[in-house]
Amino acid sequence: MSGRMGAAVGTVWRHRLFWPVLILVVLLLSNLIFTPSFFSVEMRNGHLYGSLIDIARFGAPLVLVALGMTLVIATGGIDLSVGAVVAISGALACLWISKQPDQNAVVGVLVAVGLALLLSLVLGVWNGFLVAAVGIQPIIATLILMVAGRGLAQLITDGQIITINSSPYKLIGGGYLFGLPFSILLALVMTLLAVLFTRRTALGMLIEAVGSNAEASRLSGIRSRRYTLLVYVFCALCAGIAGLMVSSNVSSADGNKAGLLIELDAILAVVIGGTLLTGGRFSLGGTVVGALIIQALSTTIYTIGVPPQTTLVFKAIVVTVVCLIQSPAFRAKFSRRGRPGRADPPARSVQQKVEVPA
Amino acid sequence: MAEPAILTMTGISKQFPGVKALDNVDFRLLPGEVHALLGENGAGKSTLIKVLTGVYSIDEGTIALEGAPVRFSGPSQAQQAGISTVFQEVNLCPNLSVAENIFIGREPRRFGAVRWQEVRRRAAELLHRLQLDLDVTARLSDYSIAVQQLVAIARAIDISPKVLILDEPTSSLDSSEVDELFRVMKQLRDEGTAILFVTHFLDQVYEISDRITVLRNGGLVGEFLTRDLPQLELVAKMIGKELEVLEELEEQPGREAAARAHAEPVLEASGLARTGAVAPFDLSVHRGEVVGLAGLLGSGRTELARLLFGADRADHGQIRIGGRPVALRGPGVAMANGVAFCSEDRRAEGLIEDLTVRENIVLALQASRGWTRPLSRRRQDELVEAYLRSLRITPANPELLVRDLSGGNQQKVLLARWLITNPRLLIVDEPTRGIDVGAKAEIQRLVVSLADDGMALLFISAELEEVLRLSHTIGVMRDRRMVATLANDDDVDTERVMRAIAEGAVA
Known part of the structure; x- marks a missing residue:
């Protein structure tokens, strides 16, 4: 009986989501010290309110961007342009709505959303084309859109902040459905779709193969260009939806600030979630947890009242600790002191994992 | 024997999840001797070396160097103590120069700055000592794998080690390069270095080694003087079976070349070539026929095979598969036409x-179906289960990472990947390199039975005996050119093939 219990505990311990989830839980619990009501969730006017809901709601855009980023990273690539796509998507949607005679018309909003997502797809195809067909290194290829995309967003908004007043559009980032914030539902649906697409089809395995060993994959007949293109398109689509959420939440589009540096948070979320930057095995669940950790951290910084001038340093310290904790090599170093020679067999993969937090 | 051992390992055990890699193994090395460490794949040779050099930590047992107990936490520490290792795969940086590769990590410095002239001068000296004529400023990747291997050895012997470990250094060398290596090994041995030598080539064991230690399934079988142990007995100790397997190996499958040549051709290449890789050649492979490609390393065997699979694009000539001309734009097209290719470099x-x-x-089969039509998990399990059993892949656990398997079993996994696509033509490039006697026999038998079932095979190997034993037709390669095609009848033997390789024409 106790043996089976031990085995079960051992499996939980070794599960790849164990450390990210533990970190998230600790982070949330630490808020209790400063805010005893942190875990209370209440119903107001048929809507759920509470700090936990806020974390999920404000974290939704990051979850979306990080989902796309996970698949890109799994192929061994990276997408730096997601922040720019967030800005462009929001800018185009807001521009379209602001030109409508009736900003509350559902059709106009739907067209705006459709146009913004279409443009996001086009931008994804552009990234994918540069990486898969032209063969430019992903970091350079997407750097182009990261820089040029900001310009494009400002071109769309004409350098101004476009403010709109559209209640249907407000739903996306600030509204409620079935008592839950719509953005949480949207992020949930996209997560489920991504999991279904990668794990119910062969897409996930093929992406992992390409990311682990591109040449061996090619010689196995995998048309890796196709999958590379696909992940950049998916990533841009996710960023586009996130852009709608961000602009909808504040009912305005700021080509300059929207989605600024979200690419770095997204990459961080992917890494914390246990996907290696070198490509190969990926974990969408881990990424979602990783994104929530980052959002929870931001929230914690506000609730415990870290002075504004030190927030970035505080965040950096916590992120470093988090990365170290989830690094198997780092943990092995400590557990080895207690039990010599436990965690060494895959020396190679351990080495790779060390590189990631650095 | 009176001389004290320089290195003693006693009661070494090492456990990995689910497998005991080493079980109470004793091992010793005497100075001025070449000691061959032998065993099948998965016997524990590589683990023993990794334990010795500190790559893995040991669970039980002790290691003593010159009588004093030691425990290394990594290869660099072992190297400082005088144990240098050349691993099976070349662990160098192909994009650095030869000189940089030899001295990387221990460059001669003055005031913190690397003395590049010194680096180049000493590298040239070192290579001169090995009688290798290389440009030390050239990038390592400009040289063949064989030369890279010798550079790795040069790197290892630069520090005049007490113990030199060579883990299958010869698996990618041709015979003259092996002679070169052996000359160096003898030189070092006579200087008093203890050399631990791992190889799968038994002839080499008898040519160079003084002492043999045999491992089997992680356990020690025994230590023997090479001159006291006949080759057949050695093999029996390695595989732990009696001699029937060996006899089976010797058995010549009935080769009726003429009959096969009348079968319908599966693939015909005419005037196929790729500039800089292979000169124009004609080749046809028929149903049920094994075509062997013989030739030295670098003679263009692999390059030829890659053209037939579309891994590289041909710039001249034509390919017809099943009678229809096909433009091989990539591996996908070749696979759609029933061509499969097991590459020689399993890892890369x-x-x-x-x-x-x-x-x-399931990867290749899934790739040809595309991502939208996944094989159901049940279908995958059925297929995988069947091939794990029929190819006798061990451990028979489909959820293990493939990197945790031994070389022979990895090769079988690769074969299984292509066999489930049910190809008409299977190209196997060096399928038996670096794997043990038992697995080798199994793969050879598999080739024969696949051909008997009507599959066409292109079989590439550096071992002439193997090519002769299995092939109906033999294409001889030399200097990236197909110099002869021989029907494998009674008057073809290794000598004649070697003559064809040497003289570039049929004698």
Whole structure:
């Protein structure tokens, strides 16, 4: 009986989501010290309110961007342009709505959303084309859109902040459905779709193969260009939806600030979630947890009242600790002191994992 | 014998999840001797070396160097203590120069700055000592794998080690390069270095080694003087079976070349060529026929095979598959036409090491179906289960990462990947390199039975005996040119093939 219990505990311990989830839980619990009501969730006017809901709601855009980023990273690539796509998507949607005679018309909003997502797809195809067909290194290829995309967003908004007043559009980032914030539902649906697409089809395995060993994959007949293109398109689509959420939440589009540096948070979320930057095995669940950790951290910084001038340093310290904790090599170093020679067999993969937090 | 051992390992045990890699193994090395460490794949040779050099820590047992107990936490520490290792795969940086590769990590410095002239001068000296004529400023990748291997050895002997470990250094060398290596090994041995030598080539064991230690399934079988142990007895100790397997190996499958040549051709290449890789050649492979490609390393065997699979694009000539002309734009097209290709470089071009055995086996079939039509998990399990059993892949656990398997079993996984696509033509490039006697026999038998079932095979190997034993037709390669095609009848033997290789024409 106790043996089976031990085995079960051992499996939980070794599960790849164990450390990210533990970190998230600790982070949330630490808020209790400063805010005893942190875990209370209440119903107001048929809507759920509470700090936990806020974390999920404000974290939704990051979850979306990080989902796309996970698949890109799994192929061994990276997408730096997601922040720019967030800005462009929001800018185009807001521009379209602001030109409508009736900003509350559902059709106009739907067209705006459709146009913004279409443009996001086009931008994804552009990234994918540069990486898969032209063969430019992903970091350079997407750097182009990261820089040029900001310009494009400002071109769309004409350098101004476009403010709109559209209640249907407000739903996306600030509204409620079935008592839950719509953005949480949207992020949930996209997560489920991504999991279904990668794990119910062969897409996930093929992406992992390409990311682990591109040449061996090619010689196995995998048309890796196709999958590379696909992940950049998916990533841009996710960023586009996130852009709608961000602009909808504040009912305005700021080509300059929207989605600024979200690419770095997204990459961080992917890494914390246990996907290696070198490509190969990926974990969408881990990424979602990783994104929530980052959002929870931001929230914690506000609730415990870290002075504004030190927030970035505080965040950096916590992120470093988090990365170290989830690094198997780092943990092995400590557990080895207690039990010599436990965690060494895959020396190679351990080495790779060390590189990631650095 | 009176001389004290320089290195003694006593009661070494090492456990990995689910497998005991070493079980109470004793091992010793005497100075001025070449000691061959032998055993099948998965016997524990590589583990023993990794334990010795500190790559893995040991669970039980002691290691003593010159009588004093030691415990290394990594190869660099072992190296400082005088134990240098050249691992099976060349662990160098192909994009650095030869000189940089030899001295990387221990460059001669003055005031913190690397003395590049000194680096180049000493590298040239070192290579001169090995009688290698290389440009030390050239990038390592400009040289063949064989030369890279010798550079790795040069790197290892630069520090005049007490113990030199060579883990299958010869698996990618041709015979003259092996002679070169042996000359160096003898030189070092006579200088008093203890050399630990791992290889799969038994002839080499008898040519160079003084002492043999045999491992089997992680356990010690025994230590023997090479001159006291006949070759057949050695093999029996390695595989732990009696001699029937060996006899089976010797058995010549009935080769009726003429009959096969009348069968319908599966693939015909005419005037096929790729500039800089292979000169124009004609080749046809028929149903049920094994065509062997013989030739030295670098003679263009692999390059030829890659053209037939579309891994590289031909710039001249034509390919007809099943009678129809086909433009091989890539591996996908070749696969759609029933051509499969097991690459010689399992790690770089074959297996996906991060994926499981199951995923590796279904990969090619899944790739040809595209991502939208996944094989159901039940179908995958059925297929994988069947091939794990029929190819006798051990451990028979489909969810293990493929990198945790031994070389022979990895090769079988690669074969299984292509066999489940049910190809008409299977190209196997060096399928038996670096794997043990038992697995080798199994793969050879598999080739014969596949041909008997009507599959066409192109069989590439550096071992002439193997090519002769299995092939109906033999294409001889030399200097990236197909110099002869021989029907494998009674008057073809290794000598004649070697003459064809040497003289560039049929004698």
